[in-house]
Amino acid sequence: MANPPFDASRAVTFDLSRGQIQKESEPRLLVSANALLALCQAAGTDATTRFAHTAGEAIGEAIAQRFERAGTDAKGAAIDAVVEHLAGELAVAGFGTLSLERWGRALVFVVDRGPGSSEGDRLLAPLLASAVSRATTVEARCVRLDRDGERARFLITGPKGADKVRDLLLSGVSWGEALVRLHPGTARAGTS
Amino acid sequence: MNRDRKLSVLEALLARVRNRAASPRASAQSASSVAAPATPQAPSPPSLPDELPALAHPAAIASAPAATASAVSPVAGSPPEREVPTEVRGVSAPPRDELASEPPGPEPDEEEGPPSAPRLREGLSAADERIEDEEAEEREQEFREDEGPLKTPPPESGRQHVAAPPAPAAEASDELDIDISVTVTEGEATPSPVPSALGRESASPAAARGIDMGAPVPRLAFVSEPEIDLHLRPQASPVAPPSGAAAESRSEPASVPPVVPLPAAEHPPASSPPPVRLMTQPPVDAERGTAAPVEVWASTHAPSALRGQVASFVGQNASFAPKSFGELLDASLQLGES
Numbered sequence: 001m002a003n004p005p006f007d008a009s010r011a012v013t014f015d016l017s018r019g020q021i022q023k024e025s026e027p028r029l030l031v032s033a034n035a036l037l038a039l040c041q042a043a044g045t046d047a048t049t050r051f052a053h054t055a056g057e058a059i060g061e062a063i064a065q066r067f068e069r070a071g072t073d074a075k076g077a078a079i080d081a082v083v084e085h086l087a088g089e090l091a092v093a094g095f096g097t098l099s100l101e102r103w104g105r106a107l108v109f110v111v112d113r114g115p116g117s118s119e120g121d122r123l124l125a126p127l128l129a130s131a132v133s134r135a136t137t138v139e140a141r142c143v144r145l146d147r148d149g150e151r152a153r154f155l156i157t158g159p160k161g162a163d164k165v166r167d168l169l170l171s172g173v174s175w176g177e178a179l180v181r182l183h184p185g186t187a188r189a190g191t192s
Numbered sequence: 193m194n195r196d197r198k199l200s201v202l203e204a205l206l207a208r209v210r211n212r213a214a215s216p217r218a219s220a221q222s223a224s225s226v227a228a229p230a231t232p233q234a235p236s237p238p239s240l241p242d243e244l245p246a247l248a249h250p251a252a253i254a255s256a257p258a259a260t261a262s263a264v265s266p267v268a269g270s271p272p273e274r275e276v277p278t279e280v281r282g283v284s285a286p287p288r289d290e291l292a293s294e295p296p297g298p299e300p301d302e303e304e305g306p307p308s309a310p311r312l313r314e315g316l317s318a319a320d321e322r323i324e325d326e327e328a329e330e331r332e333q334e335f336r337e338d339e340g341p342l343k344t345p346p347p348e349s350g351r352q353h354v355a356a357p358p359a360p361a362a363e364a365s366d367e368l369d370i371d372i373s374v375t376v377t378e379g380e381a382t383p384s385p386v387p388s389a390l391g392r393e394s395a396s397p398a399a400a401r402g403i404d405m406g407a408p409v410p411r412l413a414f415v416s417e418p419e420i421d422l423h424l425r426p427q428a429s430p431v432a433p434p435s436g437a438a439a440e441s442r443s444e445p446a447s448v449p450p451v452v453p454l455p456a457a458e459h460p461p462a463s464s465p466p467p468v469r470l471m472t473q474p475p476v477d478a479e480r481g482t483a484a485p486v487e488v489w490a491s492t493h494a495p496s497a498l499r500g501q502v503a504s505f506v507g508q509n510a511s512f513a514p515k516s517f518g519e520l521l522d523a524s525l526q527l528g529e530s
Contacts, residue, residue: 075518082517104508107524136521156521161528182527183508 003081004070006088023092024062033094033115040123052126059089059127060134067135074135086131095124103179107156108145114152121152128154145175155179198323 013022021028040048063085067074074082079100086109087098096114100107109128114120121144129142141162145153153175155165161182168178474483514520 073518075521076516077518079514079517079520102509102514102520105512105520105523106527107520132521136518138521138525140521140525156524157527158525158529161525164528184530 002070003072003077004066004085006066006084008088008092011088011092026058033120037116037119037123041119045122048122049126052123053130055093056127056130057134059086059093060131060136062089063131063135064137073137075137082135086135089131095127101153103176104183106179106182108179109142109154109156111152111154113150117147121147121154124152125154129156132156143169145169145178157182 011023012028015022021030040051043051063074063082066085067077074085083098083100090096090098090111094115096111099110099112101110102108111124114124125142125144129140132138132142133140139159140156141159143155143157143162143165145155145165147153155162157165165178165182168181169175173181471485471487473485476482512523514523
């Protein structure tokens with residue numbers, strides 16, 4: 001089966017006569033990014049994470065449905081195809097442009113020009129994890145590795161890997177070194 | 193050939209003539225027939241007395257005896273006068289070597305020679321041939337002494353004087369050894385490989401043309417210009433690939449066309465492991481011409497701590513090639529499990 005292409009036409013409908021914004025028959029709100037971030041900051045990490053999970057699941061669900069309609073699934077699809085849909089959904093929602101990097105066996109998402117800076121990363125990390133988990137029906141975690149200006153890197157990994165990377169980053173290890181130590185065979189050499 | 197020998201030969205021939213004259217025989221007809229091929233004047237006896245002085249010329253030596261024989265054959269019977277010619281010939285012969293071999297034509301006795309003149313002429317001609325052969329051999333000896341060894345001439349060209357061959361190679365090599373000189377100076381910093389054969393080829397023609405070899409000769413090297421520039425360039429200009437697609441570019445090092453000079457301050461510390469370096473050939477620039485090969489580091493804009501770990505990812509990327517998003521996702525989810 002061929003992978004379904006991402007079509008952004010008619011992705012968002014502005015019904016000005018009714019005062020409605022719809023995306024795939026689902027009502028949306030057009031709010032200020034700063035207002036949203038301020039709300040997340042005020043609500044705390046758990047509330048922000050829940051909010052991001054909900055947004056991410058919606059994105060993942062949309063992607064999964066497209067692949068299902070094409071007779072395939074996102075997990076078995078090509079990397080480029082899944083990245084195309086993920087990036088399209090994030091772009092329509094205003095979360096920046098997404099790309100993928102593969103560092104060895106590690107899957108790293110790179111988001112450029114996302115909302116805010118570090119506050120936006122707290123929102124993006126759970127959003128990406130939920131989107132991938134919902135699209136591929138797996139339990140994935142997401143850890144922000146680094147931010148360099150408008151570019152942020154997020155690692156998609158399992159629960160243990162996410163905890164290990166967080167510990168390494170908190171201990172002052174660079175994200176590159178953390179990725180190396182995360183790989184089998186190199187962890188002992190890196191720690192010794 | 194010496195004179196005594198010629199005189200002896202002539203005396204022997206004269207003795208034979210005298211002997212023939214002592215027993216005359218009427219063979220004038222046969223004598224003229226023999227002499228006819230050698231001399232066209234023979235059939236004209238009446239005009240012979242007038243032409244006798246001309247017989248003294250060397251060119252007429254061979255024909256003189258025949259004409260004389262045919263002309264004097266009727267009066268050949270006077271033996272007492274035979275001794276006169278020898279005396280006259282003995283006086284007149286020494287100053288003229290060329291006439292020594294010819295019979296004394298102007299003598300009246302000789303004009304009235306015996307009918308055996310054809311045999312005398314044969315003997316004289318044979319003696320002349322021997323003399324000429326000997327002289328030819330002597331000339332050959334002279335040629336051999338004066339000139340170099342004769343090369344084989346073309347068969348139809350006859351004898352040829354072949355010029356002396358060129359000087360032996362040993363002499364030429366001695367001269368070249370003087371001219372060929374090593375032009376390596378102490379001020380040269382980069383030891384460019386100079387092919388010895390090329391140096392010899394360039395020095396030999398110059399020496400042969402008398403060019404002054406005192407000044408250093410421009411050296412030719414096989415090292416190309418870009419290579420020289422690269423080696424002469426200061427080492428503080430390593431290059432760094434862009435930061436964006438760092439991971440992807442590591443999996444495909446050859447597809448990193450843009451190169452950015454890395455400041456010296458960003459160099460990794462000496463204690464860090466050496467990063468991955470590649471020699472790449474940039475695409476040809478229309479304005480700048482052929483670009484020199486550059487050394488590319490695998491990681492560039494990444495933090496210094498990451499630069500030392502690039503090699504690990506290079507190996508991981510090469511050994512792992514996921515075919516689907518799910519395969520990559522599973523691999524990434526399994527990180528940290530062990």
